[in-house]
Amino acid sequence: MKKKVLILYYSFSSQTRNILNHIGEGMIEAGVEVHWEQLRLLEPRRFPIGSYFGTFKAMATTFFRKRVAINNIDPEHRCEWDLVILGGPTWSFQPSGPILSLIDREKNRFLAGKKILPVISCRAYYAWHFRTLKKMLSKSLIHHQPIVFMHTIKEPWCTLGLFLKLAGKMPESGKNWFSRYYPKYGHTRQQLENAYLLGVIIGQTMLAGQNIDTLDFSVPVSLDPANLIRKNCG
Template identity: 40%
Template sequence: MSTAAMTMAKRVLIIYYSFTQQTRLLVKRFSQGLEQQGVEVVAERLLPVAPYELPFRSVLRLVAVMARTFFRHRDRIEPLSDRCYESYDRIVIAGPTWSYNPSGPVLDFMDRYAEKICGNRDVTVIISARSYWRLNYFSMRKTLLKCGAKVTPPMVFEHPTKEPFRFVGLIMQLTGRMVRKESSWFRRHYPGYGHSREQFALAFEQGVEMGRKITAK
């Protein structure tokens, strides 16, 4: 690629937090879709100073963490790399929904970095959620708009399994108690934790679509 072509390349910064790796996998496929359209992708993973253990040692410990996130507890993150302050054509913020809210690391990012990184930029939010993601998005959108960001419609990926198996499966996964026998009654209703192959394929397609729109400008 020539120097001129590299100079003209569109750039997207993806800032994300992933606890159980579901958001990371969505971001990976989304990034591949962008790159297929010739977009340069820079991915910055948010790293908590004091990360949670996985699996949790007990259900009680998990409940305590869920209560903290319900009240929007911030988990302080490590400083962002210098590349986050460069020029980009689009900013993407991706993360899970925790107890109706953005995760603790994402909340800390929004408090301390959103204005510097997202101010006066086009910003898209990607949400991985079991369910009940709207409060998460509206909270982030409110903060981003205060920063002067232009917020596009969110990309939301809900875990596909039906309730109550989706909730029970989450608890079992996070506490390391998932039923492993594929032929069990529970696994017939809950084939596995997280997003489906179809959703990862959709993330790729949405990356392609965003790439087309950005490169067309």
């Protein structure tokens, strides 16, 4: 039987988008019909933020779950789906402002009663983010675990590198001593390949008529993706 999935997401620095493109491609490979929609901001924001002050300010305001205004979702997507994948980054331990706005607006309308699988892209911390999603989406059938992709660089370089990157300082640039400890911002090629495999597994599970609740997403995908794939492949 045909299965239809909507991938609805926000991405500031393309990390969630890259992950979701790969998950979606994997699902298509398995035979699922996939549609993507990226939330658009009413006032577009530039990445990187470009200054230390702007970065501090963004982190402080997002901590208090400041909403960021978004456009309406595409009317063509307001239909029934077998699954809605809701993806976005963690901002100061919380879902990002555009995702909070989406949920405020749609939790009793489009998202109500939908089966929702959250996908989170973050540096390292997602627990609070997921807790907020579960609370806000109480009228939806939210999956009991999110799929989480974390940045893979060791601390303290990961946190420092993220801050410098947001402030527009190019910490991964080869001309910089810091780049020895911080060669890349965001997710690795290996993580993207695992996202694709995960998409194949989710797609195959849906097409086999099985509930995706049987899949185990408990390992953050950056830590041991091989383990995750092994578990789900049986």
